Amino acid sequence: MSDQGSVKSEYDVIVIGGGPAGASTAGLLAQRGHRVLVLEREQFPRYHIGESLITGCVGVLDELGLRERLDALGFVKKFGGSLVWGRDGRWGFKFTEGEPEFPHAYNVRRADFDALVLGRARELGAHVREEAAVKGPIVEDGRVVGVRYKLRGGEETEARATMVVDASGQARLLGRHLTTVEWTEDLRNVAVWAYFQGGEPLTGDESGNIFIEHVPGGWFWYIPIYDGTHSVGYVTSAAEATGAGQGLPELFQAKIAETAHLKDMLANAVQTSGHRNARDWSYACGRLSGPGWVLVGDAAAFVDPLFSTGVTLAMLAAAAAAKGIDVVLKDPSRETDVFERYEASYRDFLENIVSFVRFFYDAGLNQEAYHQYAQALIDPGKLFFPRKDFVTLISGLNSLQPIFDPEPGGSVPAAT
Known part of the structure; x- marks a missing residue:
C-alpha cells in the first residue's frame, strides 16, 4: 500500500x-x-x-x-542473554534481574x-x-x-x-x-551474517535467548527467529576484516571454526541464505x-x-x-x-x-x-x-x- x-x-x-x-x-x-x-x-x-x-x-x-x-x-520470546565472554566462560542473565515488570522482549x-x-x-x-x-x-x-x-x-x-x-x-x-x-573511531566495525535452519537451540532457562560468543578478533551472535531458523552474524573491526586477506564470507566460516560452542550448535545446520554484510560504524x-x-x-x-x-x-x-x-x-x-x-x-x-x-x-x-x-x-x-x-x-x-x-x-x- x-x-x-x-x-x-x-x-x-x-x-x-x-x-x-x-x-x-x-x-x-x-x-x-x-x-x-x-x-x-x-x-x-x-x-x-x-x-x-x-x-x-x-x-x-x-x-x-x-x-x-x-x-x-x-x-x-527472549527472556535474557547467554554469553561466552571474559574470564568466566559461559554465563548469562535474565531481564527480570533488571526490572520484573518486563520479563521478556522478542526476537x-x-x-x-x-x-x-x-x-x-x-x-x-x-x-x-x-x-x-x-x-x-x-x-x-x-x-x-x-x-x-x-x-x-x-x-x-x-x-x-x-x-x-x-x-x-x-x-x-x-x-x-x-x-x-561524529564517528566513534574505535568502534568502526563490520558485520557479516547469514541464516541457518536446524541449528541446536538453547533450552531450559536459556530458551529464546540471544547467544553471543567472543572469539579472537570479534564476536558472533546466534538468534532464534522462527521455525528453527537462526540469524548468525560475526562482528569484527574494519581493520581486522581488511587485514584478514580473505572475503567476508570466508572470514565468517573460518571464525565459526574457532568458536568453542557455536561450531557445535551449527554442526547439523543448513545455511539457507547468502551472506550479507554492513558497516557497523558507530x-x-x-x-x-x-x-x-x-x-x-x-x-x-x-x-x-x-x-x-x-x-x-x-x-x-x-x-x-x-x-x-x-x-x-x-x-x-x-x-x-x-x-x-x-x-x-x-x-x-x-x-x-x-x-x-x-x-x-x-x-x-x-x-x-x-x-x-x-x-x-x-x-x-x-x-x-x-x-x-x-x-x-x-x-x-x-x-x-x-x-x-x-x-x-x-x-x-x-x-x-
Missing part, C-alpha cells in the same frame, strides 16, 4: 522514514490528535537486520497497543515487525506514503518548514509542517543538510535538533550492535520526540527548552551505552568487573547490586528514569 486517503500538503508533523523510529513517532503523535505525514522510501514489507529486541522498548510497544499482536504473530522478523508498527501508525491516523523519496528540507529564515519529495514515477512535490522528524536511518536525510556527523550527529526539526533513531546516532540497542533506542527516542513535539505544538514558545532537554538526555543515554560497549570489548575481565562498571555509569550511589545495574543498562531500562522526559523533574501530560 503506497498511499493512504487524501494526502494534503500541510501537516503538524512530517516524519521521514517508516521504520521503528519513524512509525513509532508518527503513531504516538497521531494518537495525540496531530496531523502526521510519513514519507517512506521503500515499499513495506522490506528486509532489515536488527532482529533481537531488548525490554527497554516494551513500554513503547504497550503505548502503541502492539504487545498482544506481537504475541499473536508468534515471534520468539523478530524485521520485515514483519516493521510493517506491523507502520501499519499501527496508519490505524492511529497518520498518512503514510511509501515509495516516497525525500529530496531535501525546505528551509525559510533558518527554520525547516517542510520537505521536497518525489513519489516513484511521479513529479517532485512539497509538503509543509510545523515540525519535521528525520527517522531516515543511516541515510540521515536531514542530518546531511543540517548538521555534521556515530552521532553533531546536533540532534534545531528550528523546526529533530532527529530520531539511526538518523541521530548508531551504537555498536553488541547489546542489540538499535530498535529499542529508536523507539525510546521516538517516544521522547513525540512527547516533546506534542508540547511544542501546543506551546511553540517552549521549542528551544524542550529540545535542549531532549538532546541532552539522548546524549547521556548514548554516552552510557558507548562507554559500556568500549569497556565490555575487553574480553579479559570477569563478570564482576562488567557489573561494577555498569553500576558506576548508571548507579554511582550504589542503590542496587552491581548485577542488577548491569542488566538494567543492557536492557535499555535505565530510560525508565527521567532520562527521556522532555522536561526535568517529570513526564509531560498526555494530550486531552
Whole structure:
C-alpha cells in the first residue's frame, strides 16, 4: 500500500522514514490528535537486520497497543542473554534481574515487525506514503518548514509542517543538510551474517535467548527467529576484516571454526541464505535538533550492535520526540527548552551505552568487573547490586528514569 486517503500538503508533523523510529513517532503523535505525514522510501514489507529486541522498548510497544499482536504473530520470546565472554566462560542473565515488570522482549522478523508498527501508525491516523523519496528540507529564515519529495514515477512535490522528524536511518536525510556527523573511531566495525535452519537451540532457562560468543578478533551472535531458523552474524573491526586477506564470507566460516560452542550448535545446520554484510560504524550527529526539526533513531546516532540497542533506542527516542513535539505544538514558545532537554538526555543515554560497549570489548575481565562498571555509569550511589545495574543498562531500562522526559523533574501530560 503506497498511499493512504487524501494526502494534503500541510501537516503538524512530517516524519521521514517508516521504520521503528519513524512509525513509532508518527503513531504516538497521531494518537495525540496531530496531523502526521510519513514519507517512506521503500515499499513495506522490506528486509532489515536488527532482529533481537531488548525490554527497554516494551513500554513503547504497550503505548502503541502492539504487545498482544506481537504475541499473536508468534515471534520468539527472549527472556535474557547467554554469553561466552571474559574470564568466566559461559554465563548469562535474565531481564527480570533488571526490572520484573518486563520479563521478556522478542526476537523478530524485521520485515514483519516493521510493517506491523507502520501499519499501527496508519490505524492511529497518520498518512503514510511509501515509495516516497525525500529530496531535501525546505528551509525559510533558518527554520525547516517542510520537505521536497518525489513519489516513484511521479513529479517532485512539497509538503509543509510545523515540525519535521528525520527517522531516515543511516541515510540521515536531514542530518546531511543540517548538521555534521561524529564517528566513534574505535568502534568502526563490520558485520557479516547469514541464516541457518536446524541449528541446536538453547533450552531450559536459556530458551529464546540471544547467544553471543567472543572469539579472537570479534564476536558472533546466534538468534532464534522462527521455525528453527537462526540469524548468525560475526562482528569484527574494519581493520581486522581488511587485514584478514580473505572475503567476508570466508572470514565468517573460518571464525565459526574457532568458536568453542557455536561450531557445535551449527554442526547439523543448513545455511539457507547468502551472506550479507554492513558497516557497523558507530556515530552521532553533531546536533540532534534545531528550528523546526529533530532527529530520531539511526538518523541521530548508531551504537555498536553488541547489546542489540538499535530498535529499542529508536523507539525510546521516538517516544521522547513525540512527547516533546506534542508540547511544542501546543506551546511553540517552549521549542528551544524542550529540545535542549531532549538532546541532552539522548546524549547521556548514548554516552552510557558507548562507554559500556568500549569497556565490555575487553574480553579479559570477569563478570564482576562488567557489573561494577555498569553500576558506576548508571548507579554511582550504589542503590542496587552491581548485577542488577548491569542488566538494567543492557536492557535499555535505565530510560525508565527521567532520562527521556522532555522536561526535568517529570513526564509531560498526555494530550486531552
